[in-house]
Amino acid sequence: METAGMTEINEYLESLGTKAQEAKSGLQRLTTEEKNKALAASAEALVKATDRLLAANDKDYQNAQKDGMAQGLLDRLKLTPQRIEAMAEGLRQIADLPDPVGELMEAFDRPNGLHIEKVRVPMGVIGIICEARPNVTVDAFGLGFKTGNAVILKGGTAAFYSNKAITEVIREALAVQRIDENAFQLIENNDRAVTTAFMRLKSHVDLLIPRGGAGLIRSVVENSTIPVIETGTGNCHIFVDETADFDKAIPIIVNAKTQRIGVCNACESLLIHEKIADSFLPLLGEALFAKQVEIRGDETVLKKIPGALPAAEEDYGREYLDLIVSAKTVSSLEEAITHINRYNTGHSDAILTEDKKRAEKFLQEVDAACVYVNASTRFTDGFEFGFGAEIGISTQKLHARGPMGLKELTSYKYQITGNGQVRP
Amino acid sequence: METAGMTEINEYLESLGTKAQEAKSGLQRLTTEEKNKALAASAEALVKATDRLLAANDKDYQNAQKDGMAQGLLDRLKLTPQRIEAMAEGLRQIADLPDPVGELMEAFDRPNGLHIEKVRVPMGVIGIICEARPNVTVDAFGLGFKTGNAVILKGGTAAFYSNKAITEVIREALAVQRIDENAFQLIENNDRAVTTAFMRLKSHVDLLIPRGGAGLIRSVVENSTIPVIETGTGNCHIFVDETADFDKAIPIIVNAKTQRIGVCNACESLLIHEKIADSFLPLLGEALFAKQVEIRGDETVLKKIPGALPAAEEDYGREYLDLIVSAKTVSSLEEAITHINRYNTGHSDAILTEDKKRAEKFLQEVDAACVYVNASTRFTDGFEFGFGAEIGISTQKLHARGPMGLKELTSYKYQITGNGQVRP
Numbered sequence: 001m002e003t004a005g006m007t008e009i010n011e012y013l014e015s016l017g018t019k020a021q022e023a024k025s026g027l028q029r030l031t032t033e034e035k036n037k038a039l040a041a042s043a044e045a046l047v048k049a050t051d052r053l054l055a056a057n058d059k060d061y062q063n064a065q066k067d068g069m070a071q072g073l074l075d076r077l078k079l080t081p082q083r084i085e086a087m088a089e090g091l092r093q094i095a096d097l098p099d100p101v102g103e104l105m106e107a108f109d110r111p112n113g114l115h116i117e118k119v120r121v122p123m124g125v126i127g128i129i130c131e132a133r134p135n136v137t138v139d140a141f142g143l144g145f146k147t148g149n150a151v152i153l154k155g156g157t158a159a160f161y162s163n164k165a166i167t168e169v170i171r172e173a174l175a176v177q178r179i180d181e182n183a184f185q186l187i188e189n190n191d192r193a194v195t196t197a198f199m200r201l202k203s204h205v206d207l208l209i210p211r212g213g214a215g216l217i218r219s220v221v222e223n224s225t226i227p228v229i230e231t232g233t234g235n236c237h238i239f240v241d242e243t244a245d246f247d248k249a250i251p252i253i254v255n256a257k258t259q260r261i262g263v264c265n266a267c268e269s270l271l272i273h274e275k276i277a278d279s280f281l282p283l284l285g286e287a288l289f290a291k292q293v294e295i296r297g298d299e300t301v302l303k304k305i306p307g308a309l310p311a312a313e314e315d316y317g318r319e320y321l322d323l324i325v326s327a328k329t330v331s332s333l334e335e336a337i338t339h340i341n342r343y344n345t346g347h348s349d350a351i352l353t354e355d356k357k358r359a360e361k362f363l364q365e366v367d368a369a370c371v372y373v374n375a376s377t378r379f380t381d382g383f384e385f386g387f388g389a390e391i392g393i394s395t396q397k398l399h400a401r402g403p404m405g406l407k408e409l410t411s412y413k414y415q416i417t418g419n420g421q422v423r424p
Numbered sequence: 425m426e427t428a429g430m431t432e433i434n435e436y437l438e439s440l441g442t443k444a445q446e447a448k449s450g451l452q453r454l455t456t457e458e459k460n461k462a463l464a465a466s467a468e469a470l471v472k473a474t475d476r477l478l479a480a481n482d483k484d485y486q487n488a489q490k491d492g493m494a495q496g497l498l499d500r501l502k503l504t505p506q507r508i509e510a511m512a513e514g515l516r517q518i519a520d521l522p523d524p525v526g527e528l529m530e531a532f533d534r535p536n537g538l539h540i541e542k543v544r545v546p547m548g549v550i551g552i553i554c555e556a557r558p559n560v561t562v563d564a565f566g567l568g569f570k571t572g573n574a575v576i577l578k579g580g581t582a583a584f585y586s587n588k589a590i591t592e593v594i595r596e597a598l599a600v601q602r603i604d605e606n607a608f609q610l611i612e613n614n615d616r617a618v619t620t621a622f623m624r625l626k627s628h629v630d631l632l633i634p635r636g637g638a639g640l641i642r643s644v645v646e647n648s649t650i651p652v653i654e655t656g657t658g659n660c661h662i663f664v665d666e667t668a669d670f671d672k673a674i675p676i677i678v679n680a681k682t683q684r685i686g687v688c689n690a691c692e693s694l695l696i697h698e699k700i701a702d703s704f705l706p707l708l709g710e711a712l713f714a715k716q717v718e719i720r721g722d723e724t725v726l727k728k729i730p731g732a733l734p735a736a737e738e739d740y741g742r743e744y745l746d747l748i749v750s751a752k753t754v755s756s757l758e759e760a761i762t763h764i765n766r767y768n769t770g771h772s773d774a775i776l777t778e779d780k781k782r783a784e785k786f787l788q789e790v791d792a793a794c795v796y797v798n799a800s801t802r803f804t805d806g807f808e809f810g811f812g813a814e815i816g817i818s819t820q821k822l823h824a825r826g827p828m829g830l831k832e833l834t835s836y837k838y839q840i841t842g843n844g845q846v847r848p
Contacts, residue, residue: 202645207821227651227652227822228651251846255846364453365452367837369838372841372842373839374842374843375844375846376845378846378847379538379842380838386532397547397548398547398630398631399822402837411825413791414809415795415797416796417783417796417799418798419799421798422676423800
């Protein structure tokens with residue numbers, strides 16, 4: 001497989017694309033009940049196949065250990081009976097959510113008698129490229145299937161045997177339900193050129209979603225000819241205004257920075273109004289040091305927080321995903337907004353203030369998917385927003401912004417009924 | 425300018441991008457009234473500048489004539505006092521439309537007390553690449569400005585002097601209104617490499633819209649790293665079902681094929697149920713030949729319409745934009761749907777039938793932005809849909825599908841207000 005030429009790769013991908021296209025209309029015709037039944041059956045099949053999944057995962061895990069994979073990544077790769085049950089439970093929860101497909105979004109009549117309906121429909125074929133986390137594979141199937149889409153998945157090579165086993169189990173469960181098993185396909189060719197070729201399978205794929213780190217997302221944006229939803233990079237800011245209530249501010253900052261450090265909605269950069277530098281910075285230093293957070297600050301921060309390290313310019317643009325935070329004093333709300341709009345990634349930014357007008361100005365002028373007043377940036381999440389599911393956090397402005405639920409995996413079409421109308 | 429190196433080109437584009445970014449927040453803060461006033465002032469300024477615009481346009485026109493530009497394109501390039509008045513009227517009409525920016529799309533409270541509002545906001549900076557039609561330049565400004573976006577335009581080189589004059593007049597009018605004139609910028613470097621470099625100005629541009637022919641659109645999709653809305657290619661079908669009412673069918677087909685031939689919603693391909701081949705095809709041939717339409721048909725069509733030419737396989741995939749149509753007989757509704765889903769461009773397809781169930785099946789299963797029953801495909805148009813304006817017809821499924829009005833040039837943001845909430 002590793003030496004396959006480009007022609008062979010393209011033929012292989014096109015064959016998957018054609019099968020997905022063929023599965024598409026059948027999927028669009030499924031009732032909500034049929035889809036929910038198939039999701040429940042897939043969940044049950046995964047749990048029943050626990051031994052088979054664990055054996056496949058063990059193969060991946062041992063290879064990854066031999067290849068010297070870091071402990072954190074090894075942990076994400078690992079399957080256990082509990083994790084398989086959790087993946088199955090995820091499918092059951094998706095079954096419980098309302099089905100967005102078929103919703104009549106608008107209906108109107110034109111003076112010439114044409115009746116126009118705007119109806120929510122599946123995207124068609126969704127491509128998903130992810131890294132070595134088997135739970136994302138199950139998730140991708142569940143969310144795509146519930147919304148009537150055929151899914152083609154390119155998983156991380158390190159999870160190949162796990163993904164293959166998961167895909168087989170799900171496809172077998174679909175076949176039992178007499179549903180076209182090509183509703184869910186895994187790309188089984190691990191040649192490096194396959195991923196890039198997949199990003200250009202525009203004639204067969206309607207939407208491509210990368211789920212993974214900044215490097216993967218950059219590569220997809222750079223190479224894809226398929227429309228992409230860019231997700232997940234978060235250089236999130238918290239601005240502590242001169243009017244902030246310190247009793248709220250310290251817990252919010254500690255939560256946003258340390259509650260979970262490897263996630264896109266964690267806080268990476270603090271801005272502090274210079275008028276409160278004397279009173280606030282010592283409290284901040286104490287609270288963050290108690291949580292082993294390294295502070296990289298400007299001159300004022302260094303003066304007020306002994307133990308802080310000097311920040312370089314590039315610190316302000318970094319998504320650490322670690323127990324590190326940058327901290328900078330600013331002389332005004334305007335300076336804070338300008339700084340944030342320069343360095344943020346359009347994900348989540350917060351102001352801590354007791355002044356309504358200043359809060360309003362921040363909400364309006366900061367350019368990000370989610371803008372907060374007096375709350376932790378960690379709430380940017382489909383479940384926390386009450387969507388019941390999450391495909392990712394969009395940091396682009398086209399189609400969807402912020403947490404994406406099932407609705408964001410759909411498109412719409414106009415259905416127009418006439419009685420012989422022609423255009424004059 | 426023609427010999428500028430890539431570094432110089434990129435620096436130039438980045439300087440435009442930075443200025444657009446700087447104009448952005450001012451634009452977002454403008455009230456609807458301020459925007460409408462500036463649109464009216466720009467309209468007036470264009471009319472007042474008629475002589476100046478005609479002189480600039482004459483320079484382009486003479487160059488284009490020397491370069492042997494085809495008559496149809498020369499006609500599109502040409503400005504007249506009437507056309508300048510029409511461009512100004514376009515701006516006044518945009519001023520009259522409701523402003524989508526600031527709309528509260530949703531508001532909800534979470535059990536933890538967070539209040540979440542989903543608010544419609546401008547995209548930010550929109551890039552538009554168009555061919556040599558000066559009216560599109562004015563349109564791009566008007567639609568972008570009304571929705572609070574900064575616009576950077578790359579116009580066709582053949583319209584360079586016209587675009588430069590139009591841009592100057594509009595920028596002067598904005599300056600008089602004390603609005604940042606960088607709300608509207610023209611790329612004044614005509615080096616061929618500029619267009620491709622512009623498509624990669626992702627750090628400064630939020631959305632890229634190509635307005636032009638299939639070649640331009642393909643190039644943008646192939647090269648852009650900025651999210652794109654693909655518009656305008658239309659291989660539109662009409663399927664004449666066995667139950668069609670011929671008295672409706674003939675006028676609809678003649679209208680869809682001949683009312684205007686160079687547009688994306690014109691009909692390019694006919695499918696005829698074989699059960700009505702004997703009765704319908706002779707009528708069809710007569711009606712289309714009366715309008716000088718060349719028919720390229722399959723064997724049955726050739727038998728029933730003397731004078732038709734044989735169709736090759738590739739005819740079914742062609743957007744002729746000419747007085748030519750392909751015609752094919754099919755043995756069932758299913759065959760028609762499969763054929764359409766294989767060859768269409770996701771634009772507009774119609775069924776002519778008196779059977780409600782068959783109409784419903786067609787509406788559901790044909791994968792296109794606009795699906796019609798008993799009406800001409802020529803109605804796929806922002807004005808015909810009642811949107812009051814049109815940026816283009818989207819043939820992709822991400823973000824917008826079919827006719828795009830002002831709303832489709834906006835995004836949204838979540839504004840979340842709390843009282844110290846942290847994530848447990």
